Amino acid sequence: MTTAPLVAVAHGSRDPRSAATIHRLLGAVRALRPELDVRVAFLDLSQPLLGDVLDAVRADGHREAVVVPLLLGHAFHARVDVPSAVAEAHQRHPDLRVHVGDVLGPDPRLDAAAWRRLLAAxxxxxxxxxxxxxxxxxxxxxxxxxxxxxxxxxxxxxxxxxxxxxxxxxxxxxxxxxxxxxxxxxxxxxxxxxxxxxxxxxxxxxxxxxxxxxxxxxxxAGPMADDPAVADLVLHRYDLATVEAPIPAFA
Missing domain, CATH: 3.40.50.1400 (Rossmann fold)
Known part of the structure; x- marks a missing residue:
């Protein structure tokens, strides 16, 4: 059985440094698990958008995907924007099963990443x-x-x-x-x-x-995405979503 792609979705920004940092983070995720299909998506202001990436996942023949929100808490984007984009993709592709993982925070790995960035300053x-x-x-x-x-x-x-x-x-x-x-x-x-x-x-x-x-x-202090613990946390959220589906899957 083909492993479900990991679609990591960040907020997005007009600042090109933001998208570049997210791409570096997902590069670190790929380095930790080279066999995994890892794709980058954004909710707004940067490309590609989450809906477009899910369309591409289905076009590539996948019937399942795991969305991991690169969000630090359960604020508006996690509670509204991500589920809405996934629901719209499900309407276009009823045969695509999409699990939505939990947001990154809270988690001790984030605490440690922020602490190390502060010490590095x-x-x-x-x-x-x-x-x-x-x-x-x-x-x-x-x-x-x-x-x-x-x-x-x-x-x-x-x-x-x-x-x-x-x-x-x-x-x-x-x-x-x-x-x-x-x-x-x-x-x-x-x-x-x-x-x-x-x-x-x-x-x-x-x-x-x-x-x-x-x-x-x-x-x-610099932002957290360049800390290795964050890449590990993204994979942890992916693994939990494939087993536990903390947010209901669309299927």
């Missing part, structure tokens, strides 16, 4: 005058924001920092200036920004610009 876990912002996109769906805040709390518990605060680029509070003031009130004199983003783009750039405007020479 030069952060000292034992600096008592350091304030760390863990920056995410922000969502109107509060559990997605709470996931970021939970990671920040775990970081606080394992370090000597003055404080660690989740901050968001849009749709949620606190924003960067408010987060910096919270950390200053806790004794922070230096600042660093951790990344709860998979890839570069408009929102990470907004976080960086605000952090640099609020503080002197903050340390800025």
């Amino acid at each position: 030069g952060v000292d876990p034992d600096d008592p005058e350091l304030g760390v912002l863990l920056a995410g996109a922000g969502s109107s769906h509060s559990p997605a924001n709470r996931l970021v805040a939970d990671v920040a709390a775990r970081w606080q518990a394992r370090t000597s920092w003055a404080g660690t605060v989740a901050t968001f680029a849009a749709a949620a509070a606190p924003d960067v200036p408010a987060a910096v003031e919270l950390l200053r009130a806790r004794g922070a004199r230096r600042f660093a920004v951790g990344s709860w983003f998979l890839a570069p783009g408009l929102l990470p750039d907004r976080i960086t610009e605000q952090a640099e405007a609020c503080s002197t020479a903050p340390l800025i």
